Amino acid sequence: MKHIPRKRFGQHFLSDHGIIDAIVDEINPQAGDPMVEIGPGLAALTQPLVERLGHLTVIELDRDLASRLRSHTQLTVVESDVLRVDFTDLAARVASLPSTRARTTHAPMLRVVGNLPYNISTPILFHLLEHVHVIEDQHFMLQKEVIDRMVAKPSTAAYGRLSVMLQWRYAMQDVLFVPPQSFEPPPRVDSAVVRMVPRAAPTPINPKLLQELVQVAFSQRRKLLRHTLGAWLTQRNFAGEFNVQRRAEEVPVEEFVALAQTA
Numbered sequence: 026m027k028h029i030p031r032k033r034f035g036q037h038f039l040s041d042h043g044i045i046d047a048i049v050d051e052i053n054p055q056a057g058d059p060m061v062e063i064g065p066g067l068a069a070l071t072q073p074l075v076e077r078l079g080h081l082t083v084i085e086l087d088r089d090l091a092s093r094l095r096s097h098t099q100l101t102v103v104e105s106d107v108l109r110v111d112f113t114d115l116a117a118r119v120a121s122l123p124s125t126r127a128r129t130t131h132a133p134m135l136r137v138v139g140n141l142p143y144n145i146s147t148p149i150l151f152h153l154l155e156h157v158h159v160i161e162d163q164h165f166m167l168q169k170e171v172i173d174r175m176v177a178k179p180s181t182a183a184y185g186r187l188s189v190m191l192q193w194r195y196a197m198q199d200v201l202f203v204p205p206q207s208f209e210p211p212p213r214v215d216s217a218v219v220r221m222v223p224r225a226a227p228t229p230i231n232p233k234l235l236q237e238l239v240q241v242a243f244s245q246r247r248k249l250l251r252h253t254l255g256a257w258l259t260q261r262n263f264a265g266e267f268n269v270q271r272r273a274e275e276v277p278v279e280e281f282v283a284l285a286q287t288a
Contacts, residue, residue: 039069039140039166041207048218049073051200052138052164059119063107063139063149063165065094070140075099080124084110084139107149112137112156134161143168143212147187150175154232157194162222164200169215172199176219184274185246189239192278193228195221228282235285242273242281250276263288 039045048070054060054077065071065083067090075081075097082101085091091104101122103110116135119125125133137160141149146167153163167175170183176197177183191197201218205211242254249255255269265287267280 037140037143037208037210037212038066039207040209041203044201044203044207045069045073047201048164048166049077051218051220052136054078054136057124058136059116059122059125059133060136060138061112061115061119063137063141065100066090066140068094068097070138071097071100074138078124080122082115082119082122108145108152112153113159116156116159135159136161137163138165140166143171143214146171150187150191154190154194157223160223162220163195164218164220166203166216166218168212169202169217172217172219179277180275182274186236186239186243189278189281190232190236191221193230193235193282195223197221228286230282230285234288235282238285238288239273239281242276246273248272258288261288 052074054074056077056079058078060074060078060081062071062074062081062083065085066087071081071083071094080099080101082103083094084103084105084107085094086104086106088104091102094100094102101119103115112135116133119135120133137153146165150165153160171187173183174185174187175191176199177185177188198220199217200220203216203218205213205215207216238254238257241257242250245253250269250271250273254267254273258267258269265284267284
C-alpha cells in the first residue's frame with residue numbers, strides 16, 4: 026500500500042535519484058561506520074547508505090513506516106520522537122552491534138544523518154547539541170533558509186542566535202542545493218544539505234549561559250545592545266569590558282563565547 030505523506034510529521038520524501046546519490050557521496054559512508062539516520066521515511070536515502078555501511082540504525086516516529094522498516098534485516102529501528110532520543114545512550118547501543126565491534130575496539134562516535142522535518146528542525150539541532158560529545162559528524166537536509174542562518178557571518182541579515190550557538194560548537198558547510206521538485210510532495214521552500222563537524226577543542230563554557238545571553242542580545246536585533254544585553258550584564262554585576270554600542274548582528278561568535286566565559 027502506498028504511504029500517504031502526513032502533514033503533522035512534516036513529511037516530504039526524496040525522490041530524485043541524482044540528488045540522493047550526491048547526498049550519499051557527501052556523507053561518504055564506510056563499512057562499519059556507527060551511523061544513525063533520523064526520519065528514514067520511504068528509505069530513499071536509507072537503502073544506498075546501508076548498502077555501503079552493512080548496517081544502519083534509524084529513528085522513525087511514523088508507526089506505519091517504522092513497521093515497514095523493520096522488515097529490512099540490515100536496519101535497527103528506533104520508533105520514537107527524535108527529541109526524546111538519548112543520543113549518548115544510543116551511541117553506546119550502536120557500539121555494541123557486531124558490525125561496529127568488528128571495526129573498532131573503542132566506543133565509536135556516532136555519524137548522524139537525515140532529512141529533518143522542517144517544522145522541528147531547530148529543536149532537533151539544539152537537542153543534538155546536548156550530545157555533541159558522542160558525535161563525529163552530522164549531515165542534514167534542511168530548509169535552505171535555516172542553513173543560511175546556521176552558516177551566516179556577522180553583519181548579515183541571516184546572522185543570529187542559531188548562527189552563534191552552532192558555530193561555537195561546529196564547523197559547518199552548506200554542501201548541496203536541493204530544489205523542491207526533488208521531493209514528493211514538493212515543499213514550498215528550497216532545501217540544502219549541511220555538513221556539521223564538532224570542533225575538536227571548543228572554548229569551555231556553560232552552554233545554557235551562552236544561549237541565554239545570545240537570546241537576550243538578539244531579542245531586539247535592530248536596537249543597540251545597551252538596551253538589551255547591556256541591561257542583562259548590569260543585572261549580573263558584570264565588571265568586565267564589552268562594547269554594547271553596537272547591534273547584536275555585529276558581534277562575532279568569538280566575542281559572544283568570550284563573554285559567556287566571564288559574565
